[in-house]
């Protein structure tokens with residue numbers, strides 16, 4: 001079997017090699033064909049069957065070997081054989097060639113791929129077994145992926161070869177007809193004026209419109225399939241029902257009301273969701289207090305001989321709640337009702353693609369609606385480590401209820417939430433031990449960034465336990481401990497209070513999505529397309545429940561797309577744009593990023609140059625005793641176009657906006673350098689980074705000549 005595989009592989013490689021070695025591609029160009037069109041046609045007139053056979057075999061070889069040129073050959077088929085015979089020959093040749101490529105991929109690669117990635121391919125295999133023919137038909141009809149890629153990839157799936165054959169032949173037929181027809185028209189041009197012939201123009205229009213028409217047809221069929229089992233209401237109570245009044249839900253409802261749609265917003269717990277009640281707002285309020293405490297601690301560096309702060313942890317936490325209450329009216333029921341939103345405090349359940357059942361203190365009722373936005377957010381993930389229930393824990397949802405400062409706080413997790421809270425509690429006076437499975441904190445950032453944060457955390461007395469894999473928790477009376485594996489040994493970490501911060505899980509279950517068959521992605525978020533539609537085109541998802549970025553500004557960004565597409569999608573739909581997304585982890589120093597990090601650029605094989613400006617040098621930072629951190633800019637080699645920026649330092653979350661704006665609007669580093677920045681400010685760091693880039697790209701040759709010019713002027 002192995003020998004047979006090697007033999008097939010050798011034949012395929014030899015044939016492809018011959019194609020390139022003998023530059024056979026030169027014969028597969030429109031110019032080459034046009035130059036010899038008369039010869040081909042006269043040969044076809046005298047030897048019709050032989051011409052058809054040679055063309056047929058050539059076509060099968062090109063497609064079977066996945067060589068470039070199938071499109072050109074289809075056009076040529078139309079030009080030589082006309083619409084009917086051209087279509088017949090190309091249709092069979094392309095399908096046979098595609099099936100050969102499919103079989104070759106299957107024979108050579110499938111076993112290896114399934115063996116290696118079988119666990120990850122499980123879902124794909126299941127999907128192909130269930131809906132493979134339909135997906136293949138869609139791919140054939142709407143040629144968004146190259147023809148040869150579909151052949152090869154399908155060969156790796158469990159799809160039957162006979163199914164592949166007939167679905168391909170049927171699915172490719174419309175496109176074959178359109179291309180053969182275009183080829184027939186191109187074949188007829190023999191002068192420049194021919195280019196403007198109505199037949200050719202119509203063929204080109206068909207070529208352009210075909211994918212769009214095919215896509216619309218496929219969308220229609222798909223929509224019919226998913227909606228088939230649900231009775232559609234004759235009329236609708238609402239244009240939109242939004243489930244969840246967090247950042248995503250509030251913005252969706254706001255937009256709907258602003259454009260005069262009838263919208264109901266359902267919230268089962270607290271208006272404002274995670275951000276207001278347990279996320280951004282309380283955490284930033286706590287950070288403000290703890291930053292002050294840190295300043296008091298380093299009073300000496302500011303020239304103050306002694307400063308002290310008397311701390312009442314309970315009062316600090318009460319202040320945090322005061323801040324939440326002060327911000328609360330922005331997200332309140334009253335405000336949103338005033339804006340024209342029908343707000344209901346109750347539990348929502350999706351009962352069909354067009355109906356939402358709402359249970360509130362007033363009872364249960366069902367609203368029919370044209371569209372639904374799922375904005376149910378997420379919740380802290382709690383790992384199933386044995387014993388975790390016995391030791392008890394708080395999460396970012398419940399940590400705000402603490403009124404006594406834990407003596408020893410174990411923070412499980414080294415992501416943004418874990419880091420922000422670990423530093424806060426350390427500054428409040430708790431002995432903080434942070435356990436992280438991987439080798440560094442903030443693993444999504446570059447290693448140097450993590451190193452800066454870890455260095456600061458250690459300096460502030462946080463005990464970092466990286467590369468510690470939790471095994472189980474133990475409790476003996478008041479004594480709690482985590483047993484970890486570290487460097488092949490067992491390590492016991494004792495603590496008084498556990499804070500779990502290992503990420504967030506999307507809220508996707510318990511409100512009807514399962515019964516509707518709405519899919520969930522590998523990361524647990526609702527599966528949506530680029531318009532944020534689920535498999536039901538009128539059900540959208542936005543915010544943490546949709547992912548992939550779990551930030552408030554992302555939730556409102558997605559909410560715009562979800563609500564506008566839900567309300568006006570029949571005229572125009574907008575693809576959610578994730579091209580320039582900034583974020584910040586509000587540790588001290590802050591870590592802000594937009595675009596690519598260096599590690600991401602490497603992983604994605606994106607060519608880049610790095611410019612680093614160290615904030616140690618910045619006048620304002622020196623004056624503020626905050627001379628640490630960096631601005632790191634990735635640019636396209638030789639150009640000032642920004643690919644990504646990471647800032648570590650004071651006010652990094654504010655400074656990143658200049659780069660976000662630049663990236664969003666295509667402004668390069670030259671434009672930042674050419675912009676006046678107030679002196680002395682932290683924002684100058686961005687300009688100095690641009691200056692560092694400029695110096696590295698100064699035209700040395702030209703400068704030598706300029707130097708000579710000045711020397712001449714002095715002589």
Ligand SMILES: Cc1cc2nc3c(=O)[nH]c(=O)nc-3n(C[C@H](O)[C@H](O)[C@H](O)COP(=O)(O)OP(=O)(O)OC[C@H]3O[C@@H](n4cnc5c(N)ncnc54)[C@H](O)[C@@H]3O)c2cc1C
Pocket residue numbers: 243244245246247248249266267268269270271272273274275276278279280281283346347348349375376377378396417507511542543544545549550551552553554555586
């Ligand atoms: C500690 C912490 C700090 C953070 N700091 C920041 C930060 O500084 N900056 C930032 O950008 N992001 C931050 N985040 C993330 C941010 O809070 C979230 O990304 C954001 O709140 C997500 O908004 P959302 O609308 O998607 O979901 P949520 O705010 O979670 O809202 C979902 C709402 O849906 C409701 N709901 C769920 N199911 C139903 C149902 N069946 N019926 C009715 N209602 C339902 C829930 O009660 C909830 O109110 C932080 C998060 C945490 C935990």
